[in-house]
Amino acid sequence: MSSPYVRRRRLSDELARLLEEHGYSADQLASATGLSKQRISRISRCQVRPSLDEILRILDHFDADHERRRTITDVARDAQERGWWERQAAQMGLRQALYADLEWGAATICEYQLTFVPGLLQTELFSRARIAADKAIYRVAFDAERAVAARQTRQRLLQQPGGPVYEVVMDELAIRRLAAPVRVVAAQLDHLVDLGHHHDRVRIRVLPTDAQIDGHAVPRSAFSIYRYPDPGDPVVVAVDTATSDLVLTRFDDVEPYLALYARLHAAALSPADSLDFLAALAGDLPHEEHHTEGANYAHQI
Template sequence: MISPYVRRHRLATELIRLREEHGYSTQRLATAVGIPRQRISQLQNGHVRPNDAEIMRILNVLKVGDRRWQQITTIAREAAERGWWEKFRDEMGPSQALYADLEAGARAIAEYQTLLPGLLQIPAFTEVRMRVNRGPRSEDFDPTRALEARQIRQRILHRDGGPSYEVIIDELAVRRHAAPPDVVRAQLDHLVQIGRERKKKITIRVLPISVTVPGYVVPGSPFFTYRYPDPGDPVVVAVEMARRDLVLTDPAETNGYLDQYRRLQQAALTHDESLDFLATVAEELPAYTGSRR
C-alpha cells in the first residue's frame, strides 16, 4: 500500500496536467463533468478522497486514452484507500496518524531529529514522552493505543521490502535526558543494537555539537523526507511544528530541506562512529530497572 496522502497529491498533479493539456479551466471542467467547481478544486489540491465515478467522468470528458486512463484510475483507487491508522486516528493522535500514512509504501525515509527518533524508540521511552508531551489531543486519545500504533509503525523497518531508514540525531538529544537516566540508557543500548543488527537497512548518525555544518546550516525544527517507488510521486518533507506538523510536496518548498539534509550528512559522524559514541554515553548511565507507570 502506497501512502494515500501521497497518491492524492499525485492524482492532483495528474488532473491539473490533463485539464491544462485539453485547454479547460477549472470552472469549464466542473460544468462539463457536472461536478461543483469546489469539488474539482479540492481534487486538484489533494485535499479530499476521490471516488471512482467522479474520476471516470473527468477522464471521459477529457477523452483520455486507455493507457493513461489505467494509470490515473489506479492512482485514484490508491488515493482513496484507508490505512490501518484510520481505525483509531483519534486514539493514536492526528500527528502519529499522519506519519503512519506518509510511511506507508515508502522506499526511503530519512530524518533529522532533536529527540531520540520515534521509529526506534523502546516502549519505556515512548511512555515517558507521551506523559510529558501535552500537545493537542482529542477526547478519545488513548496512551495505550498510541503506544500500540507506534509499535505497528516500527514494523515497517523490519518487514521484507520495507524502506531504508536513516536518522541524523543532534548530539543534544543524546546528552540532554528526555527520560529518567536508566530509561535513556536502555534506549541508547537499543539504538546501538538495532544499528548493528540492521546495518544494511538502518543508518544512525549523530551530529556533534562541536561541528560546523556546511553553509552554517542550523535547522529550525526536526524534519523528515520520504521517497516512494513510483518516480512520478513527489518527494515529501514533513516538518515537526509545535501545534501542527507541516507537510510539503512542492519541489520549490522541499528542495531547501533536501539540501539541508545533505549538508547535515556531510557534518555528521559515520554510522559506526555514531554507534560507538552512543555506546560510550550509555555506559555512563545506570542500568534500566523496569518500566514506570
C-alpha cells in the same frame, strides 16, 4: 499499496496538469463533467478521496490516452485506500496517523531530529515517558495505550522484509537531553546501538554539536524526507512544528530540505562512529531499575 495521502497529492497534481494542458478552469471542468464546483475544488486541494467514477468522468471528458488513463486510475485506486491507522487516528494521535500514512509504501525515509529520539526508534518505555510528558497537548479522544501500540506497529512495519531503508541524523543535543527518566534514556541508547548493529536497513548518524556544517547551515526544526518506488510520486517532506506537521510536495518547497539534509549527512559521524558514540554515552548513564521507572510512567498515562 502506496501511501494513500501521497497518492491523493499525486492525483491532485495530475488533475492540475490536465486542466493546464486543456486550458480549463475548475469551474469549466465542473460544468463539463456534471461534478460540483466544490467537489472539483476539494479534489484539487487533496481534501477528499475522489471516487473512481469521478476520475473516469474527467478522463473521458479530456479523452485521455490509454497509458495516461491506466496510470491515473491506478493512482486513484490507491488514493481511495484506508490504512490501519485511520480506524484509530484520534486515539493514536492525528499527527502520528499522518506519519504512519507517509511511511506506508515508502522506499526510503531520511529524518533529521534535533529534539529527541525519533518515534520509529523509540523503546516502549521511552514512548510512554514522552506521551506522559506531552499528554496535555492531545485531544480528548487520545488513548495513550493506543498511541504506544501504534508506534510499535509502525516500527514492526519498518523492520519487516521489504520495508523502507531508514536513515536518521540525530543532533547530539537530542541524544544528551534527558527527555525521559535517566534509566529509560540509558536503555533507549542501548536500543539504538542494537538496532544499528543488527538491522541493515536502519542507519543512525550522530551530528556532533561541534560539527562543521557546510555553509554554517543551522536546522530550525526536525523534518523527514520520504521517497517512493513509483517515480511519478512526489518526494515528500514533513516538517515537525510545535503544533502541527507541514507536508510539502512541490519541488521548490522540497529542494531546500534535500540540500540541507545532504549537508547534515555530510557533517555527521559515520554509522560506525555514531554507534560508538551512543555506546559510550549509554555507558555513562545508570541502567538499573529502568523497568520500574517505565512502569511508573505507564501508570501516569
